[in-house]
Amino acid sequence: MKTVAIAGSTGSIGTQTLEVLAADPDRFRVIALTAGSSWEAVAQQASLVRPDTVILDDGANAERLRAAVPKGTTVAVGENALREAVAEADVTINGIVGFAGLPATLACLGSGKRLGLANKESLIAAGPVVQRARRTVGAELVPVDSEHAAIHQCLRSNDVAERVMRLQITASGGPFRGMTKAELMEVTVAGALAHPTWAMGPKITVDSSTLMNKGLEVIEAVELFGAPAGQHGYGLGFDDIDVVVHPQSIVHSMATFSDGSTIAQLSNPDMRGPIGYALAFPDRLDHPFGGMDWTEPLTLTFEPPDREAFPCLDLAFAAGRIGGTAPAWLSASNEVAVEAFLDGRIRWSEISAIVAEVLTFHDGGTGETLEDVLDGDHHARRLATEAVLQRS
Ligand SMILES: NC(=O)c1ccc[n+]([C@@H]2O[C@H](COP(=O)([O-])OP(=O)(O)OC[C@H]3O[C@@H](n4cnc5c(N)ncnc54)[C@H](OP(=O)(O)O)[C@@H]3O)[C@@H](O)[C@H]2O)c1
Numbered sequence: 586m587k588t589v590a591i592a593g594s595t596g597s598i599g600t601q602t603l604e605v606l607a608a609d610p611d612r613f614r615v616i617a618l619t620a621g622s623s624w625e626a627v628a629q630q631a632s633l634v635r636p637d638t639v640i641l642d643d644g645a646n647a648e649r650l651r652a653a654v655p656k657g658t659t660v661a662v663g664e665n666a667l668r669e670a671v672a673e674a675d676v677t678i679n680g681i682v683g684f685a686g687l688p689a690t691l692a693c694l695g696s697g698k699r700l701g702l703a704n705k706e707s708l709i710a711a712g713p714v715v716q717r718a719r720r721t722v723g724a725e726l727v728p729v730d731s732e733h734a735a736i737h738q739c740l741r742s743n744d745v746a747e748r749v750m751r752l753q754i755t756a757s758g759g760p761f762r763g764m765t766k767a768e769l770m771e772v773t774v775a776g777a778l779a780h781p782t783w784a785m786g787p788k789i790t791v792d793s794s795t796l797m798n799k800g801l802e803v804i805e806a807v808e809l810f811g812a813p814a815g816q817h818g819y820g821l822g823f824d825d826i827d828v829v830v831h832p833q834s835i836v837h838s839m840a841t842f843s844d845g846s847t848i849a850q851l852s853n854p855d856m857r858g859p860i861g862y863a864l865a866f867p868d869r870l871d872h873p874f875g876g877m878d879w880t881e882p883l884t885l886t887f888e889p890p891d892r893e894a895f896p897c898l899d900l901a902f903a904a905g906r907i908g909g910t911a912p913a914w915l916s917a918s919n920e921v922a923v924e925a926f927l928d929g930r931i932r933w934s935e936i937s938a939i940v941a942e943v944l945t946f947h948d949g950g951t952g953e954t955l956e957d958v959l960d961g962d963h964h965a966r967r968l969a970t971e972a973v974l975q976r977s
Contacts, residue, residue, distance in 0.1 A: 800901020
């Protein structure tokens with residue numbers, strides 16, 4: 586039986602991970618649940634799955650949580666406790682949102698364990714550091730982001746790394762697809778949170794509305810699949826990735842090979858599919874989360890993204906091409922701007938403006954050390970906070 590830690594168990598990815606595990610109780614045992622501050626939600630989860638440990642990032646309600654968890658479950662607080670719990674599990678699903686997910690990513694890979702990575706921000710912000718941790722003996726990163734889980738599956742159809750020519754990352758286009766720049770000046774928080782095909786946490790939902798999510802995923806794809814052929818990679822860079830708008834969210838991404846064949850992975854939009862894939866790989870689960878009924882009529886459409894109306898996409902390409910800590914700056918300034926937008930302090934169109942402004946100050950940090958990454962994240966957050974203040 587595989588032991589599982591769920592980092593960010595109270596979020597969208599975390600709760601769906603528990604649903605996947607509940608469908609296969611003989612195969613997995615949850616040994617740790619972690620949350621930011623939602624002690625009541627995590628207490629309820631603990632009463633159902635009876636983990637060894639429950640960890641909160643914010644300890645303000647630790648005593649109340651201690652009184653609420655079942656006998657045999659211990660409560661701990663903070664990053665060190667999280668690191669220990671993750672190091673112990675056979676598999677960790679990292680569903681923490683934002684840069685706060687970095688300790689779980691590093692602790693899991695650094696302990697030589699399987700990481701099911703939903704928390705793309707840790708890989709994007711700390712690429713070189715995470716890549717080093719990924720080389721730990723036994724460490725294995727299986728993506729949970731549906732696009733990268735799709736590419737991971739497409740690439741398994743092929744034995745010769747040099748034959749992979751391009752990747753196509755699909756995007757639903759979000760709730761504002763087809764809007765002009767002028768119309769986008771007036772959009773609201775409620776509009777940004779009304780995603781047409783996916784139900785997700787607020788930060789990634791806003792990222793989907795700006796196409797920043799797709800830009801982050803392009804950087805994520807280069808980190809995951811870009812290493813030179815022969816070093817677990819396919820030698821792919823930013824020029825080898827197409828972003829394709831596909832509003833139905835059925836084709837989750839594709840890989841194109843040297844003979845002109847394109848292989849795609851298709852399923853209904855249901856994150857429990859890629860979560861189950863990361864848990865079971867190289868096997869597959871029995872439960873068809875997201876399974877399709879191919880006897881029904883279906884129309885799939887594809888179109889190029891509107892890069893002018895959605896400038897976050899090219900900001901991410903630019904930061905990715907600069908490399909070093911530029912992706913960390915992109916991701917940190919975006920986190921600050923999205924939070925300000927969700928709080929009603931800035932307009933939707935100001936998210937991209939703030940990220941663009943912060944990136945102009947990038948100091949050329951290499952991101953080779955954790956210290957450099959933390960410093961870059963801190964610096965970019967400070968600049969983005971100032972940029973928000975100037976506008977609010
Ligand atoms: N949702 C999806 O369908 C989806 C799809 C693909 C990729 N992803 C990626 O998965 C990650 C999670 O997304 P989500 O939509 O599940 O987010 P979410 O619903 O907002 O959940 C975030 C989780 O992280 C925890 N958390 C927040 N701040 C924390 C901190 N400082 N320290 C420790 N834990 C903290 C939250 O705990 P509290 O409840 O206590 O705040 C919650 O459990 C993101 O990186 C996202 O891009 C999500």
